[in-house]
Amino acid sequence: MAAARVGIGGPVGSGKTALLECLVPRLMARGIEVAVVTNDLLTQEDAERLRKKDFLPAERIIGVETGSCPHTAIREDPTMNLLAIQDLEIKWPQLELIFVESGGDNLASTFSYDLIDSYIFVIDVGAGDDIPRKNGPGFMQADLVVINKIDIAPYVGADLATIRRDTQQRRTGPVVYTNCKTEVGLDQVEQFILETVLFRTPTRSGVAVGGDR
Structure with a gap:
């Protein structure tokens, strides 16, 4: 059965790769088989960064060089990413979850659901x-939505209460506030993936139970 696919998008420097660096080891500790596809314009910078972390076999991390605006490869024409996913699933048929990290883009960036779940x-x-x-x-x-780096709000003149208020007024879907360095909020992100993507229920022992994948 095909692996579930989760897209990670957002502007440059928002913490997409840092979020993956935290999530992948957590999910693997639950026994979930994970792989990653990263997108960069003309390099494999993010893929190399993840490989250096050594929490996955290097072959389970594929870097896609989009050569165009990042959103093109995740929305208008996701062919390159679909081929990378296909390669992973052929080599690692036991995969349960594949992350697709977009290159840094703007607030208009969205994923095609032909690419991700x-x-x-x-x-x-x-x-x-x-x-x-x-x-x-x-x-x-x-x-x-993940609102990251909440710890730096006092140092950059940002009002976290304003962010929370405006987000609540505009978003009907779930929102998590995180600090990847201290892992604040990561339990909620992990729970979202387990329950809404993998259809598993987290337990206190840290083992995810249930699911048909």
Whole structure:
């Protein structure tokens, strides 16, 4: 059976790769078989960064060089990413979950559901507390929004209370506030993936139970 696919999108520097660095080991500790496809314009920078973490076999991390605007490869024509996913599934038929990380894009970036089953949109507090008010399609339409780097709000003149208020007014879907360095909020992101993508129920022992994949 094909692996579930989760997109990770958001602006440059919002913490997409950092989020993966936290999530992949957590899911693997539950016995979930994971792989990653990263997107960069003309390099494999993010793929190499993840490989250096050594939490996955290097062959389970494929870097796609899009050669064009990042959103093109995840929305208008996801062929390159679909081929990378196909390669992973052929080599690793036991895979249960494949993350597809977009290259850094803007607030209009969204994923095609021909490519993924669900997607997470990451923004960071450092970009300003007005981001939720801009109603970007990625922010508004994502299955889960992650508002990252909440620890830096006092240092960049961002009002976290304003972000929370405006997000609550605009979003009907789930939102998680995170600090990847201290792992604040990551339990909720993990739970979202387990329950809404893999259809498993987290237990106190840390083992995910249930699911048909």
